Amino acid sequence: MAHLLSVDPFDRHAVERLFAVARGAEPVARRRKVCRALEGAVLGNLFFEASTRTRISFAAAFCRLGGSVCDTTGFTFSSMAKGESIQDTSRVISGYVDALVVRHPERGAVAQFAQATNIPVVNGGDGPGEHPSQALLDLYTIGNEFARLGKRLDGAHVALIGDLKHGRTVHSLIKLLSLYRGLRFTLIAPAGLEMPAELCEAVGARDHHIETRQVLRQPLKDLDVAYATRIQRERFTGEQPEGYTADFRVDKAFLDECCGETTVLMHPLPRDSTAGANDLSTDLDADPRLAIFRQSDSGVAVRMAIFATLLGAERQLQGPLRDVTWRTPSAIGPNDACSDMPSASIGA
Amino acid sequence: MAHLLSVDPFDRHAVERLFAVARGAEPVARRRKVCRALEGAVLGNLFFEASTRTRISFAAAFCRLGGSVCDTTGFTFSSMAKGESIQDTSRVISGYVDALVVRHPERGAVAQFAQATNIPVVNGGDGPGEHPSQALLDLYTIGNEFARLGKRLDGAHVALIGDLKHGRTVHSLIKLLSLYRGLRFTLIAPAGLEMPAELCEAVGARDHHIETRQVLRQPLKDLDVAYATRIQRERFTGEQPEGYTADFRVDKAFLDECCGETTVLMHPLPRDSTAGANDLSTDLDADPRLAIFRQSDSGVAVRMAIFATLLGAERQLQGPLRDVTWRTPSAIGPNDACSDMPSASIGA
Amino acid sequence: MAHLLSVDPFDRHAVERLFAVARGAEPVARRRKVCRALEGAVLGNLFFEASTRTRISFAAAFCRLGGSVCDTTGFTFSSMAKGESIQDTSRVISGYVDALVVRHPERGAVAQFAQATNIPVVNGGDGPGEHPSQALLDLYTIGNEFARLGKRLDGAHVALIGDLKHGRTVHSLIKLLSLYRGLRFTLIAPAGLEMPAELCEAVGARDHHIETRQVLRQPLKDLDVAYATRIQRERFTGEQPEGYTADFRVDKAFLDECCGETTVLMHPLPRDSTAGANDLSTDLDADPRLAIFRQSDSGVAVRMAIFATLLGAERQLQGPLRDVTWRTPSAIGPNDACSDMPSASIGA
Secondary structure, three states: OOOEOOOOOOOHHHHHHHHHHHHHHHHHHOOOEEOOOOOOOEEEEEEOOOOHHHHHHHHHHHHHOOOEEEEEEOOOOHHHHOOOOHHHHHHHHHOOOOEEEEEEOOOOHHHHHHHOOOOOEEEEEEOOOOOHHHHHHHHHHHHHHHHHHOOOOOOOEEEEEOOOOOOHHHHHHHHHHOOOOOOEEEEEOOOOOOOOHHHHHHHHOOOOEEEEEOOOOOOOOOOOEEEEOOOOHHHOOOOOHHHHHHHOOOOHHHHHHHOOOOOEEEOOOOOOOOOOOOOOOHHHOOOOOEOHHHHHHHHHHHHHHHHHHHOOOHHHHOOOOEEOOOOOOOOOOOOOOOOOOOOOOOOO | OOOEOOOOOOOHHHHHHHHHHHHHHHHHHOOOEEOOOOOOOEEEEEEOOOOHHHHHHHHHHHHHOOOEEEEEEOOOOHHHHOOOOHHHHHHHHHOOOOEEEEEEOOOOHHHHHHHOOOOOEEEEEEOOOOOHHHHHHHHHHHHHHHHHHOOOOOOOEEEEEOOOOOOHHHHHHHHHHOOOOOOEEEEEOOOOOOOOHHHHHHHHOOOOEEEEEOOOOOOOOOOOEEEEOOOOHHHOOOOOHHHHHHHOOOOHHHHHHHOOOOOEEEOOOOOOOOOOOOOOOHHHOOOOOEOHHHHHHHHHHHHHHHHHHHOOOHHHHOOOOEEOOOOOOOOOOOOOOOOOOOOOOOOO | OOOEOOOOOOOHHHHHHHHHHHHHHHHHHOOOEEOOOOOOOEEEEEEOOOOHHHHHHHHHHHHHOOOEEEEEEOOOOHHHHOOOOHHHHHHHHHOOOOEEEEEEOOOOHHHHHHHOOOOOEEEEEEOOOOOHHHHHHHHHHHHHHHHHHOOOOOOOEEEEEOOOOOOHHHHHHHHHHOOOOOOEEEEEOOOOOOOOHHHHHHHHHOOOEEEEEOOOOOOOOOOOEEEEOOOOHHHOOOOOHHHHHHHOOOOHHHHHHHOOOOOEEEOOOOOOOOOOOOOOOHHHOOOOOEOHHHHHHHHHHHHHHHHHHHOOOHHHHOOOOEEOOOOOOOOOOOOOOOOOOOOOOOOO
16 A cells, blocks of 8 residues: 555555554564664654644654654644645655655545655544544454454444444544454444434445444444443534433443443543543453453554555564563553453454 | 855855756755765755745755754744843754754844854845845845856846835846846836845946836846746836736746746746736746746755755765655646756856 | 652652662763663653753753654643543553653642652643652752862751742752751741741751841851852732842852852852843853753753663663763853863762
C-alpha cells in the first residue's frame, strides 16, 4: 500500500499480513527490545485537530522504530492562514520528512494530502470520515484476546453498543470484521442512533447475521466481544433523556448479568468518567474482561506495523533485536491482569 | 562563523564553502544516506512567531544530522511573561541545548539572543529584518538549476517581481546575488512597493545592471530567473485595486509570453491559492520551469550545512555514510520533473 | 524510588546517591561526551501548565541520555476535555512511553498520575505543591559551589530571601538542607510572606538554628548562600508598597555591603528584569558570586540522574562514553566565570 487512508482496500490477507508485522513489533512496543530500523527517518505528525493520545501513539510508534518526529498542532499551518492550499502544504512538508500522519476535522482532507505527495500518508482521523488505524488496532486486540482465550474470530458473536450512527470507529470496525466468516452482530443503539442501513446491508451481503435492538440490559447469549462507544448527550433526540442515561451505561452489573465469563469488553476511549456520564463505568476497572488498556497499548505495535509496511522496513523487525538497556515494569498499570499475554494469529 | 544572523558577512567564498557542505548533505537530505554526526546534540527551535514550514525544515535538518530537537511555539515563553529578559532566556536555554534557531516578530531580537550566548544562534526570521537561511537556499537553488541547464550565475538576468519594498527575502537575495559578477536585474513592482533605493545603489555600485518597471506583462529578454513574491492586498495603495490583481499574477501565460524556455521560476512560498489572490498561479504546477518545490526541498540540505558549519561537523558529511534502511520514493511530488537532478557548483 | 513526587522521602544517603549519578552525567550534560543509555526509550513530557524552560530542561536531559521525547502543552488533553479522568489519561499514555514528567496547576494531580501507572512519574511542579527536581538541582548547585570554594554544607549559613510563604522552591529546599547538620538559616521576608511556621518547627527540631527578619539590607555574617526569590507584587499586603520595592531588591550593593566575598548568590529563575521589578538585579551579571546560570545549567545533569535512577540506567553513565562529534564552546555564556569547574561531593 502507498498510503493508509481507509480500511476499504483491506482484504483478510492484507489484514493478517499487517498483523504479522505488528506481532513482530510487540517486543519493541512492550519495551523488551530496541529497534533502529528507521534511524535517520523523520515523521511529520500533523494534527489539525486536537487528539493528544492519538498524536503521542503515532509519535511513540515512529520513535520505537528509531525515527524522529516533527509535530504540529492547531487548526491551520501559519502558511495555510496565508491561503496556502493543502496541495502545496503537503508537497512542501513532504520535502522535509519521510512519512506524514494527518488528522483533520474535514472528511477527505487527508486524501488531498495524499494526492499531492509520493511519501506515505496515514489518515489519523478525518472528521466524520475514517480513522483506519483505530479500527485495525481494535481488530488486532480482538485477535489477541481470542488467542488468549482459545477462541476463533470466524463465527464469533460481537455486540456493538452506543451511538452507531456517528461513530466512525464502529463503521470501520464492522467493515473489517465482515472480512471474516459467519459472525453474529448484535447492534444496540438508542432510537435515532442506529448503524447506517447501507453498512448493515453490506455486512449482511457477506453472510453475517445481524440483530438490532434498542435496549442494552437484556442477555447477550455466547457473547464474545462487547464493543461500547460513547453516546454524546447532545445527539440524543428521544423524549426520555433520563431513561437514556440509565439504559446505556455499560457497567459491572451489565457485564455480569447480560454477558459471559469470557466476553471481551472494549471501548475506543476516551471514556467520560464525570458524574452522570452515560459511558463505560469505572466499576469495571479491576475486571480482567475489561480490555480497554490492552486495546490502547496495542496501538503502538499496530502503528509501528503501519509505518514499517508503508516504508518497506518490515524485515528489520524480524531480525535479531537488542535488549532494552533500562528497566521496564512487568505490568504497565496497577490493574493490568494480562498485559504480557502471548499474542497469536487471528483465525489461527 | 559563530552565529548566522544576516547574509551581510558573506562573501562569495563563504557562500560557496557553505554550498559545498550542502552538496555533501544532499544524499542525506534526499534520504539516500543516513548521517549521525550530531547524535547526542540538541537543538532549541524557538519560534516566537508561527512559521510551521520553516520550523519543520530546521527541525528535519537537525534530525537528519542525527540530533534531537526541542521546539517552542507562541509569542512568549512562560518565563518571559513573568518579565524575563531575552538575555536571561537565551543564557538559560543555552545551558540545555547545543544550538538555537530563533524566529521572532521583532527586528534585532535574534541578535539579542546571540549576544547572550556562546552557542550558535541561527536567525529564523526577525520580523522585517532578515531571514538569511531563506536567501541562502534561494541562491543554492539557482545554482542547482543553472548547473542542470549548463548556465553560469555571472552575467545572468534575474527578475524580482512583486512587493519588493517589504519582502525581506528579496532584500537578502539581491545582496547575495550581487556577490557575483555582471548580473542584470529587472525589478518589477507596483508603484509604492519598489525595492528600497539604498539597496539598489549598493547593488549598482558592484557593477550590476538594474532596470525597474511597474508592469509585469512585457517581454523579459534572455531571462534566467523569475523570482516572484506575494503582494499583500492591504499593502497596495494605488487607485485601481482591480487592475492590480490582473497585473501582477504570475501564471502560465506570463511565463510563455514574457519569459524563456529555460527561465527558472521561483517563489519563497507560501503562495496564496485562494480565488482572486494576486499570487503565483497553480496553472504552472506541471511546468518543469516551476522550481518552487525544488527550492523548498533545498532548505533541508542548506540548513544541514548551516548547522554542520556552525557546529564544526562538516567533515562527517564527507565521510562514508550508510544507506537508508527504508523505502524512499524516486520523486517526492507527483509533478516532480527533475527532483533528483545532479547538483553542481555555482559559477563552476 | 518508583516515582519522584516530593523531596520528603529523601534522606541524606539518597540525595548523595542521586548526586553521584549526576556527577557521572556531567560530561554528557556539558557536551563533552555522548551517552545512548536510553536509546529507544520515549518520555511523555506533559505540561498542563506552561513552563517552557522546565519543559526543555527535562526534554534535553532525556535526549542527552539517548531517548526521544513526546511533548504536550496546554491545560487539558483533548481527551480530558471529553471527561477522561487523570487515571485513564495516565494509564493510556503509559502504554506509549517509558516515563512521564507531569506539570499541573493543581496540588496532588501529579500524584494521581503516579497512582495509575507503574512507569516512573516525575513531578515537574504541581501548583502550590512541590517541584522536587528544582530543589534537588538547587542543593546540587550549592554542593558544587562549596566544593569549588572548599566549604562544607554542615554548619553553613544560608539566607532565604523574598516570598517565603508561597515559594514552593524554598519550602522544598529548606527540607533538603535540613538533612545536613548544624546549619544556620536566616529567613528574610516582608511581613505576611514569612516561611510557614510548621516548616520552621520541623527544621528547628533537627537542630538547625533559624533567625527571621523583615529587613534585607543588614549585614549577614559569614553568609555562605543567599537564595533570593521573586516577590509577586500582587501578594504584598503591607501599607507601604513603595518601600517594599526598595527593601527587597537584591543587587550588587546588597551583595557587597551585607554579604561576603565567597557568598554564593542563587535564584530559581526566571527573574523579572522589567523596570521597577522587585527582583534580582542585572548589575550583578558579571559578578562571579552570581551562580544563577550555573544553577540552571545543573538542571540537565540532575534531571539526567533522576531519569537514569528511575529507569535503572545509572551504570551506563559510569561506563566509557564516546566524545562528542561537534564543537562545544568552552563557556556557554559571555559572563561565565567558572562553568567548567570540577564538581565534588557534598559534605566530602
